């Protein structure tokens with residue numbers, strides 16, 4: 001990265017050189033200012049060529065991802081969203097060493113969507129929030145009360161005892177962030193300071209003179225630097241960042257965000273520390289650039305993944321066409337309509353936990369009743385291509401023979 005920090009100018013040149021550079025940066029027309037204190041000074045960043053190039057890259061990737069997304073069928077989209085939400089919740093928990101399994105998240109997600117009952121409560125609200133994000137049904141918080149509501153939902157059931165907020169909405173005591181070994185940051189010292197920080201976060205989020213992606217990452221910085229709660233700040237802050245991305249880009253733009261942050265955890269932590277270093281005098285340019293880089297990487301991953309799924313789905317359909325035409329194949333004289341159902345189960349096998357699909361979902365996907373679908377799944381089970389994995393609700397997945405038949409055994 002070519003951008004020189006004020007700290008390095010101080011070390012390599014002198015105090016007066018750093019003073020002069022800070023003055024130039026703060027008064028530059030490319031500077032964005034926030035009424036938010038980092039230590040003793042106010043936060044600012046420069047919109048550098050790096051920032052602009054990254055924003056452009058994100059927009060190009062976003063366009064590609066959106067095109068790929070729009071070309072998927074409704075059933076595939078719903079499977080895909082489910083699998084990505086499971087990964088997202090698993091990853092955001094993992095960053096904070098909160099233990100969760102993909103299977104339990106899958107179960108609560110199904111319960112949230114009303115496709116399966118579940119006794120499980122953990123992560124239910126979080127699953128509901130992410131599902132609503134994917135469905136494009138979420139409004140951004142506009143007040144301090146809204147932020148507290150989001151926090152309660154994201155961390156529902158996870159915060160106990162001394163970690164429960166003890167102020168009007170936020171914490172009143174101190175909170176320290178560690179990188180696993182040493183203390184790297186102390187949150188705002190009082191509830192009043194927390195409120196002031198979050199008010200500025202909300203104000204700038206609506207400020208259209210700042211590029212929306214810069215606002216999204218600046219909001220993330222202000223939220224985490226303030227650290228309004230004793231516990232759950234990381235998860236709540238990343239959810240709010242996902243929400244901002246879903247609004248400024250598209251409902252699926254955030255789908256690989258936490259997984260990408262998890263793979264770049266040390267870069268993510270260092271970016272915060274860089275902005276907080278007193279020698280950098282409130283200059284958050286490196287933080288903004290690093291976070292835009294992580295978002296661009298997440299979008300890139302999403303595109304590659306979507307492209308891979310496209311190729312796999314096309315392969316399934318190509319295989320099915322060939323099989324239909326072959327005189328002797330395991331699909332010969334299959335009950336009319338069973339092929340289409342095999343295709344749906346084949347698509348489901350490409351996504352998500354266990355590659356299973358419910359009777360309900362199959363029926364909805366092909367616009368038929370469950371009574372129509374049921375005998376056809378019996379036929380597919382009899383032929384050894386599909387197996388039932390649960391009775392309540394009825395779920396199916398491909399057998400090894402089925403996977404082979406559809407060309408899915410040698411997956412990329």
Ligand SMILES: Nc1ncnc2c1ncn2[C@@H]1O[C@H](COP(=O)(O)OP(=O)(O)OP(=O)(O)O)[C@@H](O)[C@H]1O
Nearest residue numbers: 096177184185224225231232233234235269272273
């Ligand atoms: N130097 C820093 N300054 C501000 N925020 C930081 C810094 N380093 C990391 N963070 C943010 O703080 C989060 C971790 O904070 P902490 O360990 O206090 O977790 P938490 O409040 O318990 O939240 P959760 O349980 O969701 O992680 C990170 O995920 C990141 O978002």
